[in-house]
Each structure stands twice: as structure tokens, then as C-alpha cells.
Amino acid sequence: MGDKWTLLIVRDLVAGPRRFVELQRVLPGISTEQLRSRLNRMVADGLLTRQRYREVPPRVDYELTERARDLLPVVGALARWGARWAWSPPRPDESVDVGAILRSVPGLALPDGLDGMVEVTVVRRAGDMKRYVLTARRGRVDLAERSAPEADARIAGPERAWVEALGPDASRTELEITGDQEIAEALLEALAPGAVREAEVA
Structure with missing residues (x-):
């Protein structure tokens, strides 16, 4: 390992x-x-x-x-540690793979009450789009790399907006949310490093 x-x-x-x-x-x-x-x-x-x-x-x-x-919680724990202790703003010439961050999510424990499907769209620098589906059920989340017409909510934005939303400041100003606002906000809240820290302390 x-x-x-x-x-x-x-x-x-x-x-x-x-x-x-x-x-x-x-x-x-x-x-x-x-x-x-x-x-x-x-x-x-x-x-x-x-x-x-x-x-x-x-x-x-x-x-x-x-x-x-069975190793996914280990991946999630390392992602938590990185968000808490090693996150820094990307350098001007540095590209952040938002997909790699999202692929760490299934290893995270999420609040039990979080229940629903959210389609995530990342508009990459080249102008193309990558779609992911996060499905939260009973404190766990599954990830698929596809679109989801059946999603309860959709969150879309450029790569830089996702980097800000998933970083220490958890800024969501450039993300566009449609559909069930409550589910989308709850998922973003659960993924924010600040929320991870609070869950660890509790």
C-alpha cells in the first residue's frame, strides 16, 4: 500500500x-x-x-x-488531511484535477441525513465539460462519471470555481445550482474542509 x-x-x-x-x-x-x-x-x-x-x-x-x-476510507482520510493541512492556492501555471478530488469523496463519511443525487459539471480550461454524479445514501456517497437527467440537483462551474469551493475558503460564488437547492448546499457543505474539521471534533 x-x-x-x-x-x-x-x-x-x-x-x-x-x-x-x-x-x-x-x-x-x-x-x-x-x-x-x-x-x-x-x-x-x-x-x-x-x-x-x-x-x-x-x-x-x-x-x-x-x-x-475497503481502502476507500483510507483514501478519504488522506483527502481530509490534505484539505486540512496541505491545501494551497494553485500557482498560475498549475492545473488542479477536480475529478481527482471528487474521486476521493466515496471514502468520506457524510452526515446520515444527506440523501439524494447531485450532478456535478466541471467546465475545464480547454472549454470541454466533465460530468460526475454523486449519490448520497445513509452517510455514504457513490460516484459515477456520467450525466444524470434524473438528478435531484445540479451544480456547475469552471474549474477555478470548484477549486475555491473545495478549498479552505469554501467560496461558492461562481457555482450555479439548479434543482433541489437544499441537497446541493448540504453536499457542498459536507465536502468543505471546514465541515470535515467540525465533524472530526464532534
């Missing part, structure tokens, strides 16, 4: 299976050989399953096992 990439791979597979090239894309800095070696080791350790498809070019999907899903 202690190597540089294992928990990041767990985090980045939380929304479902991914192909090798997709993992490479969401894990900047990992070499092809490092990723191949780490995935092989995680499959051997029972943390991942590998599914091969007879396609041209060949396709291989990696997915978390139940054993790996």
Missing part, C-alpha cells in the same frame, strides 16, 4: 472500470512501465480484476475488487 501509486489507482477506479490508457491519462507522472508493473501487482494481490476483450486493438479493463474498496 505504501508505494507512490497504489492508493491513487484505487481512487481513480472508484467510479468503475478503466482501460490502461485511461488510467495513464488521469495519473500524470506515471510511466507506462510503472503503471503496468503496479497494475500487475495489484491484480496478483487481489485488489483489481483484469478483463480482456477480444477487440482490435486489444482492450483490457481494470476494476476494483471488494478488497480494494
Whole structure:
């Protein structure tokens, strides 16, 4: 568990299976050989399953096992620690992967009363949009990377607005909320570092 990439791979597979090239894309800095070696080791350790498809070019999907899903609270605890002690405003040339932050959310314990589905839209620097669905039930939250016409609420904004909303100031001035305002606000409140600190003290 202690190597540089294992928990990041767990985090980045939380929304479902991914192909090798997709993992490479969401894990900047990992070499092809490092990723191949780490995935092989995680499959051997029972943390991942590998599914091969007879396609041209060949396709291989990696997915978390139940054993790996038991690590999600560890990922959430590290995300909490980072938000509390290591968060700093991004440098002008630095890009923050909001998706990576959101993929840490399923490891967080949320208030039991938080119940509903929220679609999150992140407008990236390149102008394209990435959508996520956070579904909160009984103190847990699941994440999917898709759109959700059935969502109770929607929260949308540019990357920089999400960085501010998820950072220590928890500023939501540039986020647009539609649908069930109460559910959207409660989810944002639960994800804010200040809310995490209060929950730890309680």
C-alpha cells in the first residue's frame, strides 16, 4: 500500500472500470512501465480484476475488487488531511484535477441525513465539460462519471470555481445550482474542509 501509486489507482477506479490508457491519462507522472508493473501487482494481490476483450486493438479493463474498496476510507482520510493541512492556492501555471478530488469523496463519511443525487459539471480550461454524479445514501456517497437527467440537483462551474469551493475558503460564488437547492448546499457543505474539521471534533 505504501508505494507512490497504489492508493491513487484505487481512487481513480472508484467510479468503475478503466482501460490502461485511461488510467495513464488521469495519473500524470506515471510511466507506462510503472503503471503496468503496479497494475500487475495489484491484480496478483487481489485488489483489481483484469478483463480482456477480444477487440482490435486489444482492450483490457481494470476494476476494483471488494478488497480494494475497503481502502476507500483510507483514501478519504488522506483527502481530509490534505484539505486540512496541505491545501494551497494553485500557482498560475498549475492545473488542479477536480475529478481527482471528487474521486476521493466515496471514502468520506457524510452526515446520515444527506440523501439524494447531485450532478456535478466541471467546465475545464480547454472549454470541454466533465460530468460526475454523486449519490448520497445513509452517510455514504457513490460516484459515477456520467450525466444524470434524473438528478435531484445540479451544480456547475469552471474549474477555478470548484477549486475555491473545495478549498479552505469554501467560496461558492461562481457555482450555479439548479434543482433541489437544499441537497446541493448540504453536499457542498459536507465536502468543505471546514465541515470535515467540525465533524472530526464532534
